[in-house]
Amino acid sequence: MNLRIVARLINLPENRAVRVQTAAHPLLLLRIGNQVRAFQADCPHAGAPLEDGVICNGHLICPWHKAAFAVDSGAVVEPPALVGLRQYPVQVNAGVVSVGDQPIAPEPPAPRLDARCFAVIGAGAAGTAAVATLRREGFAGRLLWIDREANPAYDRTALSKFVISGEMAAEDTPPLLEEHSFADLGIHGEVKRLDAAAKCIELVDGRRFDYDAAQVASGGAAQPLDIPGAVLSNVFVLRSRDDAARIADAAQSGACAVIIGDSFIGLEAASALRQRGLVVQVVSRHEVPLAAQLGRRIGAALRQLHEDNGVIFHSNTEPERFDGHGAVSTVLLKNGKRLAADLVLMGVGVKPATAFVHGVSRTDDQSLSADAQLQLAPGLWAAGDNVTFAWHQQPVRIEHWRLAQQLGVLAARNMLGDAQAFSEVPFFWTYHFGKTFEVLGHAQHWNRLHLVGDLQRHTFIALLCRDDQVETVIACQYQQAMARLSRRMRQPLGKTEALELIRQTRH
Ligand SMILES: Cc1cc2nc3c(=O)[nH]c(=O)nc-3n(C[C@H](O)[C@H](O)[C@H](O)COP(=O)(O)OP(=O)(O)OC[C@H]3O[C@@H](n4cnc5c(N)ncnc54)[C@H](O)[C@@H]3O)c2cc1C
Ligand code: FES
Structure with missing residues (x-):
């Protein structure tokens, strides 16, 4: 191993990470007393500079989306990162810190025999985090990882920010796992029925699988509006990479886009399309967007940010119908206004994708009703947008990326025999102009x-x-x-x- 001198101990503050550049790559140095740890300097999630993070109670927290890593080992503790930090060997001699040029190889989990079969349905945020956890924890039984998309396990949050804005091609949407990808492990197919009592999964193509433990991480489907013209071409919803590719194709500079709904996704889309040079109008039932989630003052400031960038709002109304010959050309609002539209994006809500699950309880919004440990029935757990679960004794269903991943991790651990309840703080981020x-x-x-x-x-x-x-x-x-x-x-x-x-x- 080659060692390179990278710093003097005296120059490394405690409780603050420091980035140093070596000939090969940047490193992050963390001082703990008289010991020093060296890790990769950029977050494995989306590349944030980790020296801008903070150290709290033995964890390094990423500044961007709050992934947490153990400071002694670099192990991932909280998503959105799904892998730990590469760690490099360090020597401290007479106050001089030297770091090896090759990362320390992680200890492979001890091999063990396991006759169990686990199933994870869904390769979105929750399902992929679940599979990463099962692999990391050394699950050695048979793993069925099923998704109806051919090439899932991508970062859905990039779609409304960077794909429809034209900054990122749909096929370049970042994958969630480099190792153990869906292509290596997954089964492409749509689940038609999950029978909780029989512990059996049936796919649309007739394949059947029995399981010992399963996790339903099927997310939700973006809901179209049930009004005349909703089936015209260039009327879109946005959930999948294919949806985003279609919107990106239709979004030519100078075209007119009408966004229905002032949800986070609707407003992110407004920002992305505006930046691409489209005329963007947002139709919403409210004067102030997101007042329930953010309060009126912050909601109004967000609207102002959009207006300052040229987005036009039509408040306290909704669409009556979409008109056009083949493709949409206008939107008629209930207040009588007619808006020109080359494309329409309906951002009006998500319905939990749970119709295939039999033998469990549901709530009124069709989400799966789980206990605090995310369990639905013996051997069956749920995680992500599709589940209502007990949090601080209250039933909640929350549609956030990092939370879906946390639930996927938790449910995976409980499939392995833990009995943990969710005790984290929900977090999300959203990006506008x-x-x-x-x-x-x-x-x-x-x-x-x-x-x-x-x-x-x-x-x-x-x-x-x-x-x-x-x-x-x-x-x-x-x-x-x-x-x-x-x-x-x-x-x-x-x-x-x-x-x-x-x-x-x-x-
Ligand atoms: C465009 C967009 C941008 C977003 N941006 C943000 C953001 O910036 N920050 C944030 O916190 N949240 C964001 N969200 C919300 C976040 O993406 C969701 O909360 C998260 O994806 C939920 O994860 P999930 O695993 O429950 O569902 P999903 O990620 O939707 O994954 C579900 C998977 O299950 C599969 N599936 C469903 N039914 C079946 C079936 N019957 N058989 C087989 N497979 C099936 C689907 O194909 C899919 O791959 C965004 C959402 C969208 C749509
Ligand atoms: S870049 Fe670190 S959590 Fe996203």
């Missing part, structure tokens, strides 16, 4: 808002509190504070302590 908005928590009962920073300049952090207890935090350009809060908010947090933590954290 170059600004990333981050949300921690799940606003339900807040009655006070405390704002730090400048909402209009999109440099702010807002505490949504129930009296003096923080329920949700929303921020733009406060990544380090949000990284700290992603760990701290696992326990109840008062407003005063939260404000102090924000004050002490660089951003």
Whole structure:
């Protein structure tokens, strides 16, 4: 092994990661007392510079989407990363830090015999995280990983941000796993029926599989509107890579796009298409977008950001019908206005994809009803957008990428014999005109808002509190504070302590 001198111990602060450039590649150095660890410097999820992250209670938190890694080993602790950090050997001699040029090979899990058959239905956020977990934990039985898409396990969140904006070709959407990809492990096919009592899965093409434990990670289907003209061509929904490819093809610069709904996906699409040079109009039942999730002040600031970039809003109305010959050409609104449209995107909600599951309870929205450990029936768990589960004694269903992955990991561990309940803080991010908005928590009962920073300049952090207890935090350009809060908010947090933590954290 070749060792290269990379730093002096005295120059490495504690509790702060430092990036150093070697001839071969950048490294991240972490000092713990008189010991130093060296890792790859960029996050394996989407390449964030990890020196901008924070260290909390033995974990390094990525600044961008809050993946967590163990500081002693680099092992992944929280998604969106699904693999740990490459670690390099370190020597400290007389205060001089040297690092080896080859990464330490991870210990392969001890081989063991396992006669069980596990099934994971779905290769989206939850299902892929589940498979990565089963592999990492050394599951050695038979694994059936089933998806109806031929080439799934890609980063769906990129579709509304970078694919329809034309910055990324649909086929370049980042894969979720390099190793153990769907092409290596998966079964391409649509599940027609899962019989929870018989522990049996049947595919549309007639193949049948018995399982010992299964996870339903089938997500949801974007709902089209049930109005005249919804079947015209160039009227789209956006869920899959194929949907995004079709929208990207139709989105020629100068064309007119009408977005139905002011959901996060609708607004991300508005931003992406506007940046591509389309005329973009958003039709929505509300004056202020996302007021329920973000509050009226932040929702209004988000609308202003869109308006400042040329998006036109038609509020307090909805479409009556879409008109055109073959392809859509106009949208008639219930308020009588008619909008020119070369393409329409319906962003009005998602229906859980659960019709094939038999012998379990459902809630009114057709999601699967699970207990706190995500279990539906003996040997059967669910994870992701399709499940309502108990969180702090309340039933919740939350459609976030990182949360779906966390649930997939949890359900996989419970399939292996654990009995864990979800105790993390929901997190999501959304991207509009170059600004990333981050949300921690799940606003339900807040009655006070405390704002730090400048909402209009999109440099702010807002505490949504129930009296003096923080329920949700929303921020733009406060990544380090949000990284700290992603760990701290696992326990109840008062407003005063939260404000102090924000004050002490660089951003
Ligand atoms: C365009 C877009 C952008 C988004 N951006 C963000 C974001 O920025 N931040 C954020 O937090 N969240 C975002 N989300 C939400 C996030 O993507 C979802 O919460 C997440 O994908 C849910 O994961 P899941 O595994 O439950 O479902 P999915 O990721 O949808 O995966 C479900 C999989 O199951 C398969 N499947 C379904 N039924 C069957 C069947 N019968 N047989 C076989 N296979 C089946 C599907 O083909 C699919 O591959 C976005 C969503 C979309 C659509
Ligand atoms: S880049 Fe690190 S979690 Fe996304």
